[in-house]
Amino acid sequence: MEKGIFVIGNDTGVGKTVVAGALAAAIKAQGINVGVMKPISTGARETGGKLVSADARYLKEIVGSKDDDDLVNPIRFKPALAPTLAARETGIKINLDKVWEAFKELNDRHDFLVVEGIGGLMVPIDEHLLVADMARKMDLANIITCKHCLGAINHTLLTVECAKSRNIRTKGIVINMLDNDKEFVSEIEKYSSLPILGTVPFMKNVSVDNCTYGDIVEYFRHNVNIPGIIRRGI
Template sequence: MVKGYFITGTDTGVGKTLVAGGLAALYKNKGLNVGVMKPVATGCKRVNNRLISDDAVFLKFSAEAEDEYDLINPVSLEQPLAPTVAARLSNTKIDTDKINTAFDTLCERHEYMIVEGIGGLLVPIDEYYFVVDMAEEMELPVIVVCRPTLGTINHTLLTVSYARQHGLDVKGIIINESAENCDAIVKDTNTDEIKRLTSLPILGTIPFHKKLDIKDYNKELLIKIFRDNVDKDIII
């Protein structure tokens, strides 16, 4: 069975792509055979009449993956909305079989897979099929990315609790400072409270760094920041 992680988050914009890319870059840098996937992306840009996701491109770059774009991102939608809504507005229906087939193909090629979800666990992909169901089908251990800001204890506990209700194997939490100027007292106190209430390890705390932007493609910095700030045992 493939090893790796399904990266989810407490919300959109918390840093799932950065974390998934950072981990993939660490695996690759260690000489491991790692594949990446952004199964469903919305807010894609039209390039040469194809819809392209910035997230998928960043993951492909981070892992130096040679896989076809359509395997890495089998479902791409133009509107920056929840998948079911974006699909409805473009008069299409998301083909979940296409996601499973692409995932199976990538699993045959790679020893490790890093998969980025979309939004949080209860984002709808099909009428009654959510990100949590997709994660369950992929059978990968889950990492929850959260913000270090006020409100994160509630968001993180809800996410972990829902993941556990669905039988997902939650490995731990990565706290990512996705925006500058987080309140220091909030940042310093969240970690212990989240650890206490979830009994999960904090697998990393990623600082804000202007040049870490996913549109900057700064691989050297990405590897350095992740090597210095995530748990060494994260590479399984």
């Protein structure tokens, strides 16, 4: 069995949180002890004197995680900016030791970890590292989420290329917000040479902001290759 997955996106706003959450819950439904993590979030809201990220809250709720916010989402910023820009604006240095410590603790607590990436692979996370370096260091199987829209073939293939050139082990692609476009799917499959692990339509009652999931976990259990994702190897 894999020890977890790192969900990367071809962009921000493509459904990483929705896909990571639904995968985590569908894997948990197989009787596996699953933990979730969003290492760095920006655009967090202040609630009761604490910063809370909508992504971390969604991931925790959908999987029923009891882990503390400081483990699930060790670094959070209020400005809705790229991490290094949010750090500069707030004057708070990004301390990645917090991420590695939380990652280790969550790995000890759980048999399988679902980690949501930040934006795309080339997003800087401190003075020296990119999200791609974080993905490498965590050494989990990677899954690319892409959103069906004009321009997505280019962005997805750039992401695949970047993952390949940096030796990031990628299991396959989940295509989000796809209603009926077999040509798009076959184009992504052909040029990426990666398996399409599932396609997900726009689903009503799914909202990260409102923390609602509708029927998405059931959908993933029956329409996404969950056994292939859990199984060790690519």
